[in-house]
Amino acid sequence: VSPARARTTSADIVTAGRELLEAGGLEAVTMQSVALKVGVRAPSLYKRFADRAALIAAISGAALDDLGAELAGMEETDDPAEGLRAVAHAYRTYAQAHPRTYELLFSNLPPAFRTPADRNERASRPLLTLAQQLVGPERALDAARLLTAFAHGFVSMELNGAFRLGGDVDRAFDYGVGVLVQALADDAQEDDSAMGRRSWR
């Protein structure tokens, strides 16, 4: 007897899932729709992914790698402030190009299916490196979190249609990034000149 040959691959399945995700949101990524798209029946997917959650996690991980690739190399600059602004804009650009995928990237997954820490690390290194260049090692993490939180929060609200009071949304993002980076630079400057930490408490 000749054992059945594989008719698809994990990579193909993830690709099909990502296309369905971007086209119709997470609810369109059903085991049946993904299977049909790769020319197989739903039960066959369980040969490669334990369940739907594992497939979604793989899709999320692949998307994170893409975002990481988009940001790669941005820390190689001699103007960290400019670099940070560029990272923020690249971040927003990715979200606008792949809104549903971006949404998934920051949605709650069961702990067992979260993206491994090292893949996460790669995507966040440019930002962290630039932050360290701007404010020094001690406050790099806080600064990176400040920027990430702002960028993610802004983009997330933008995608959810939360900015309905009018105004220029592009300008608001520029304004926010600018104020933030400048504030971080000033904060570091003050410390350099031994004036102690700004008292904002």
Place this chain on the structure above:
Amino acid sequence: VSPARARTTSADIVTAGRELLEAGGLEAVTMQSVALKVGVRAPSLYKRFADRAALIAAISGAALDDLGAELAGMEETDDPAEGLRAVAHAYRTYAQAHPRTYELLFSNLPPAFRTPADRNERASRPLLTLAQQLVGPERALDAARLLTAFAHGFVSMELNGAFRLGGDVDRAFDYGVGVLVQALADDAQEDDSAMGRRSWR
């Protein structure tokens, strides 16, 4: 013949839904579980809500009203910077107390079922008023968006377990809020003294 008397109310249904949401996440809010909790069968819910999406929207709206009530009155202060910091912390406190509900509040709903604009307005007015006191009417909206984006982004990443690099997360939030409010105040100050807008572009 005696027509059947109502055995539940829309308010009861929403309450039951909110409890199920906080206990087990959105996926635990099924028409059957909600119906059983109010002592009725699933089909009866359709007398009061067009479908599950409408029920979820009602739950989301009720939660927004609660958050609005939490923030109400915070704009009545003579220290807008302090008021803004207080709003940011109240925001984070709400999210930590009701994580799943908070998550729903900022998740993507189909446009037809979004919270009406006026209910949204009530929850965002304190922040907007304080921002206007700090930076003036022209930049109030940008400033409010900067703060909201940071607070939402930070809290959202916190709830999703995105802060895995260690460090003091409470301190990072304080740091971010402090830097932001200070930067906004400085920015406004500069304009007041007719030195033109800070050139951060």
Place this chain on the structure above:
DNA sequence: ACCTGAACACCGTTCAAGT
């Protein structure tokens, strides 16, 4: 006027049976 059981289409998942 509201409630219900029964039915339908759909989903995730399992598994014995095929090659």
Place this chain on the structure above:
DNA sequence: ACCTGAACACCGTTCAAGT
């Protein structure tokens, strides 16, 4: 070794029939 149809439990939703 992988694929499949059939089956199961569950879900949202509709609707005729009850009171």
